[in-house]
Amino acid sequence: MRIDILTLFPEMFSGVLQTSILGKAAEKGIVQYKVTNFRDYSESKHGTVDDTPYGGGGGMVLKPEPLFRAVEDIAQGTKPRIILMCPQGRPYRQAIAEELAREEHLIFICGHYEGYDERIREHLITDEISIGDYVLTGGELAAMVVIDSVVRLQPGALGNETSAVTDSFSTGLLEYPHYTRPAEFRGWKVPEILLSGHHANIERWRLKESLRRTLQRRPELLEQLELTKEMSELLAE
Numbered sequence: 001m002r003i004d005i006l007t008l009f010p011e012m013f014s015g016v017l018q019t020s021i022l023g024k025a026a027e028k029g030i031v032q033y034k035v036t037n038f039r040d041y042s043e044s045k046h047g048t049v050d051d052t053p054y055g056g057g058g059g060m061v062l063k064p065e066p067l068f069r070a071v072e073d074i075a076q077g078t079k080p081r082i083i084l085m086c087p088q089g090r091p092y093r094q095a096i097a098e099e100l101a102r103e104e105h106l107i108f109i110c111g112h113y114e115g116y117d118e119r120i121r122e123h124l125i126t127d128e129i130s131i132g133d134y135v136l137t138g139g140e141l142a143a144m145v146v147i148d149s150v151v152r153l154q155p156g157a158l159g160n161e162t163s164a165v166t167d168s169f170s171t172g173l174l175e176y177p178h179y180t181r182p183a184e185f186r187g188w189k190v191p192e193i194l195l196s197g198h199h200a201n202i203e204r205w206r207l208k209e210s211l212r213r214t215l216q217r218r219p220e221l222l223e224q225l226e227l228t229k230e231m232s233e234l235l236a237e
């Protein structure tokens with residue numbers, strides 16, 4: 001998978017894309033990152049990328065030319081998803097991460113400005129994504145969140161292949177509680193069933209705990225799910 005990032009602050013990405021799972025994925029050749037300062041695509045010799053809004057009012061607006069030129073240069077020969085990070089976008093969730101993880105090429109556009117010229121929205125991008133109902137100073141942190149959640153879904157990116165499958169949200173439920181040694185810590189004991197070695201009972205206990213946690217914390221997730229007979233029985237217990 002190729003991931004391009006267009007930003008005026010490329011230094012924000014240094015470190016993040018080289019570290020841990022994201023860094024290892026690049027080392028293994030699973031993903032290729034490229035961070036581009038779209039000021040390099042400005043048509044003016046001063047590197048101007050924004051201007052005052054037509055009709056007046058405060059703030060600056062990102063001009064269309066540098067972003068169109070940058071994307072057209074980067075997208076040669078590919079059919080990328082071109083994603084604008086902004087608070088007005090589609091609310092981000094795991095199902096969108098799974099959808100993006102199947103693409104060959106993603107281009108993220110990160111702005112720090114009051115606005116984008118509307119022609120960027122209408123004629124350049126394919127997606128607008130928001131990571132939540134709050135306003136960040138720019139799209140960079142939001143793009144990092146999306147990139148992290150997409151790269152870890154690439155086959156081979158996580159050491160342990162099963163872990164992405166049992167994650168919270170990919171099952172539609174929150175994760176069950178985890179324990180490791182010691183079996184007793186400051187008087188707090190690990191649930192007996194996890195020490196029993198009885199795999200079927202352990203699976204049932206985990207499913208029950210997932211259901212309980214989801215019901216307590218995020219009941220709306222349960223409403224979106226088609227419950228199996230076993231799930232309904234466990235919820236009724």
Ligand code: ADE
Binds near residue numbers: 085
């Ligand atoms: N840029 C500023 N705020 C944002 C948000 N909540 N999501 C995505 N991009 C943003």
